[in-house]
Amino acid sequence: MEAMNVEAASREREEAVLSIRDLRMNYDGRYVLNGVDLEARPKQIIGYIGPNGAGKSTTIKIMLGLVKGYTGEVRLFGQDIKEAGTEYKRRIGYVPETAELYDSLTAREYLTFTGELYGLAPESAERKAKALMDGFGLSHAIDSRVSSYSKGMKQKVLLASSLLHDPDLIFLDEPLSGLDANSVMVIKELLELLASRGKTIFYSSHIMDVVEKISSRIVLLSGGRVAADGSFEELRARGGEKSLEELFNQLTDFHDHRIIAERLVTALEER
Numbered sequence: 487m488e489a490m491n492v493e494a495a496s497r498e499r500e501e502a503v504l505s506i507r508d509l510r511m512n513y514d515g516r517y518v519l520n521g522v523d524l525e526a527r528p529k530q531i532i533g534y535i536g537p538n539g540a541g542k543s544t545t546i547k548i549m550l551g552l553v554k555g556y557t558g559e560v561r562l563f564g565q566d567i568k569e570a571g572t573e574y575k576r577r578i579g580y581v582p583e584t585a586e587l588y589d590s591l592t593a594r595e596y597l598t599f600t601g602e603l604y605g606l607a608p609e610s611a612e613r614k615a616k617a618l619m620d621g622f623g624l625s626h627a628i629d630s631r632v633s634s635y636s637k638g639m640k641q642k643v644l645l646a647s648s649l650l651h652d653p654d655l656i657f658l659d660e661p662l663s664g665l666d667a668n669s670v671m672v673i674k675e676l677l678e679l680l681a682s683r684g685k686t687i688f689y690s691s692h693i694m695d696v697v698e699k700i701s702s703r704i705v706l707l708s709g710g711r712v713a714a715d716g717s718f719e720e721l722r723a724r725g726g727e728k729s730l731e732e733l734f735n736q737l738t739d740f741h742d743h744r745i746i747a748e749r750l751v752t753a754l755e756e757r
């Protein structure tokens with residue numbers, strides 16, 4: 487029985503697209519991540535939430551190989567990223583929290599360039615760039631410089647650039663930032679369709695009603711560890727019939743919003 491459990495556990499781990507064990511990271515002696523355990527499988531849309539400064543971006547950047555110096559184990563597609571070389575990065579898409587687009591390029595140039603970096607042939611990269619820009623309602627602006635784009639338009643270009651090489655694992659930091667309500671609906675549908683086709687989507691956001699609606703699983707990072715992990719319904723069953731915003735306050739043990747707001751107003755009114 488024991489042997490079977492071990493076997494099943496190791497098979498489960500092999501199937502995981504992403505597997506993190508006892509991840510720790512400190513900056514200047516202060517532990518930001520202090521024993522994070524996490525696994526993700528194909529078809530999951532995981533909302534990664536937590537207070538400001540909890541270490542969400544740090545976790546994502548470690549998985550992308552952008553932050554070194556951690557301890558613990560990070561496996562993507564079954565391989566330890568410390569031993570994996572760079573090939574696995576072709577299977578990853580990433581939308582960073584702060585965009586670093588090459589503003590002097592047009593969207594067509596930027597997307598074709600990004601596609602080529604991921605190994606697409608130039609004509610295939612350009613065809614996909616055009617299709618994605620069409621899909622996002624930006625075909626009219628494809629030959630304009632990205633520097634002239636609005637915030638939401640830039641966000642769409644970033645989303646397009648993270649998807650055009652058809653990655654299996656997609657990391658999104660605040661993916662809906664700056665998008666209007668119609669665009670939010672398109673992206674939500676898109677993420678669901680991608681997940682249904684076997685992709686894994688791992689995103690972090692502070693917009694709780696969006697997280698509540700689009701995540702098949704919610705992982706809450708607090709105090710350097712995973713403080714809650716489950717579907718919204720599971721978290722709700724644990725915490726009472728509450729909104730995700732209220733559960734977030736409860737799970738991070740935060741109840742002082744009124745007092746803090748009052749202190750701020752008092753400080754503003756002081757002569």
Ligand SMILES: Nc1ncnc2c1ncn2[C@@H]1O[C@H](COP(=O)(O)OP(=O)(O)OP(=O)(O)O)[C@@H](O)[C@H]1O
Pocket residue numbers: 513514518536537538539540541542543544545
């Ligand atoms: N390069 C760095 N050097 C020093 N400290 C850092 C560095 N990067 C991040 N930190 C610190 O690590 C902590 C976690 O930062 P991180 O950006 O991962 O948080 P987050 O959960 O993504 O926050 P937010 O929700 O505000 O985006 C913060 O206290 C931050 O100041």
